[in-house]
Amino acid sequence: xxxxxxxxxxxxxxxxxxxxxxxxxxxxxxxxxxxxxxxxxxxxxxxxxxxxxxxxxxxxxxxxxxxxxxxxxxxxxxxxxxxxxxxxxxxxxxxxxxxxxxxxxxxxxxxxxxxxxxxxxxxxxxxxxxxxxxxxxxxxxxxxxxxxxxxxxxxxxxxxxxxxxxxxxxxxxxxxxxxxxxxxxxxxxxxxxxxxxxxxxxxxxxxxxxxxxxxxxxxxxxxxxxxxxxx
Numbered sequence: 001x002x003x004x005x006x007x008x009x010x011x012x013x014x015x016x017x018x019x020x021x022x023x024x025x026x027x028x029x030x031x032x033x034x035x036x037x038x039x040x041x042x043x044x045x046x047x048x049x050x051x052x053x054x055x056x057x058x059x060x061x062x063x064x065x066x067x068x069x070x071x072x073x074x075x076x077x078x079x080x081x082x083x084x085x086x087x088x089x090x091x092x093x094x095x096x097x098x099x100x101x102x103x104x105x106x107x108x109x110x111x112x113x114x115x116x117x118x119x120x121x122x123x124x125x126x127x128x129x130x131x132x133x134x135x136x137x138x139x140x141x142x143x144x145x146x147x148x149x150x151x152x153x154x155x156x157x158x159x160x161x162x163x164x165x166x167x168x169x170x171x172x173x174x175x176x177x178x179x180x181x182x183x184x185x186x187x188x189x190x191x192x193x194x195x196x197x198x199x200x201x202x203x204x205x206x207x208x209x210x211x212x213x214x215x216x217x218x219x220x221x222x223x224x225x226x227x228x229x230x231x
Contacts, residue, residue: 058194094106
């Protein structure tokens with residue numbers, strides 16, 4: 001998935017640049033950055049959004065759907081770089097991907113936040129990892145957080161959907177109980193409907209039993225980025 005996204009970004013950025021040539025011919029550096037960022041963000045957001053899911057029902061879709069673009073988007077991106085690096089340092093087992101202006105974080109049974117078979121309670125190892133996330137989320141308060149629950153394809157569809165709902169809600173509830181503002185969260189669940197790996201293998205099923213987090217700029221971060229650009 002990460003390689004696929006990078007390829008799309010590379011190709012579409014080039015397309016966006018070519019389509020913007022007339023607009024940026026006589027612009028200064030700041031204006032060029034704004035035109036390129038806006039055009040690139042719009043094209044990339046539309047195409048990736050169509051391929052990874054509607055922004056209302058997937059982490060990657062939400063990240064791409066929330067692109068600000070332009071110079072302000074670049075300011076937001078730099079802040080997200082720092083937060084992503086912090087997550088990688090604090091939780092080395094997590095799969096952390098910087099996408100557009102946001103962050104996609106995936107936890108599976110081998111990377112920090114996982115659940116025992118048919119369970120949805122937060123176990124001791126998961127608590128330790130989530131506690132590290134709490135500290136990071138408090139350090140970077142101007143973000144919205146999307147929590148998604150997923151399962152593998154083993155078992156009944158309806159049961160898996162309910163199980164993923166319970167697991168996603170368990171993660172959200174735990175983070176809120178540790179002091180992360182409840183207004184920052186959106187919680188979703190997909191059961192077995194959005195696999196990232198091959199469910200025909202044991203390793204793939206293990207990776208599909210996951211919790212995925214999306215981190216995007218909230219209105220405060222966007223407003224501050226836009227003010228910084230004006231200065």
